[in-house]
Amino acid sequence: MKKLFFTLIILCLCLFSQSCNERKTNLVLLGTVHQPVENFNSDSLYNILKKIRPNLILFEVDSSFFTQDFKFKKTWESNENIATVRYMNDFNADVRPYDFTGRNEYRRKIGSRPTDTKTIKLIESLYQKHLLNSEEKSIYQDFLQITDTLNSFGYLGISNFNNEVTDSIARIRQYYQYKKLLEIVDNNKIFSSTFYNKEDGDSISYALGFRRAGEFWDLRNKTMAKHILHFTNEYKGKRIVVLNGYFHRHYLDSLLGPEQKKNNFIIRDLDEY
Template identity: 55%
Template structure:
């Protein structure tokens, strides 16, 4: 009987120690990749985003710009009319939260410097003109129409609210859309000499063909998402155990998930969706 009592006592003490260890364990870092739409539209505006911020109650908000948009004290040095700026500004007025930039440094200037912009838009406009006037061969016409259909489907989802563009199904459509834009359309352009023959003069005096500029835009899409994910991981390691909200235009969400999910265990964090709060 005494032996049984001692055994039960040991089990009780062991359970108590286990509970104490569990209660003292370091909380897991939570990363929420919140896809957004930058400008107000039906069913998603600054107020919609603000309400989501209140629900999540983040410790850290990562903002889709680079450090040039912040002071040395990480305060905004400019203002925008975007949903993110209005919602974040309202939230920080009422709550203590850390704001940090995480985008590719000097993204707009870099795109211009490598000739990716505005040639990407010019090349795409030229391709659309060839399509509209019936100058694409049947196979290329079908491929371009596939892009238009996926693009329209993805953009339409933005009008149904945050839940409609923060889910795996929409992420899959976004991935298809970006692959069609930067891979399939580039292959179509390669078949038509006009895209190699027409050049755009860059600010440094050099010129670049529409085709090469468009391809560089596709390369930059990969570079930018890789840089963003690298910066996000930096903040995951800087703020362990915190709830980190990443504001991102929802076309990026699939790519960030693809890059970050494989390293969750290595960096000790979990990725959660906004509707889990």
């Protein structure tokens, strides 16, 4: 009898906890791959959205992609765009932008783009010509291996790039890209003496542009997290899906996780649906 009583108590507590979670704003940080690949395409994403049934989809662009009543100004061949438009046509749901406003224009203005990619190409050139010292060579090889590993998850299906293991590898990859590669840049004068001419006529060294790229990565993710928090309060008690390239997922989770209690929302995993 006692065993039955305790079983009923535990069952009631579980149902109460589940009910409380449903009353809170539910947030799913859904990592994606932008273009169709093996095992993941717009149909895959649409079916996931159907399972979660969000009231709001947060889209990884800024407001310039939308009309004043939050309709897409255009459609394009990305998994997220095709799946979101299809979902909105089939279900009653809103979509909102949450990215850093004018991110690409801002990158070009501060000179972090295209000096970020040019810097990595120059590191690759030095590596191929055996002009990096042994420590720098090891850093770059590790960066390539980590990047290849992280990219490979994108071909294995959505559960493979929406989990803690992939998030931890993305975190390490970010550290290597913006901290360890910067060590190579700072140790070799060629990066501070090689310049790119910006659109405004000013020039910027690869070294400074690459440093600014790392700073912008932090700024962009913090801005996205701030915008997401805004929507957790605007859509209280609703289900929100945040579509994000899966390299961002770990960063957004680290910023939003500590805010759950104060803002009365809960981050839910994909496998809970």
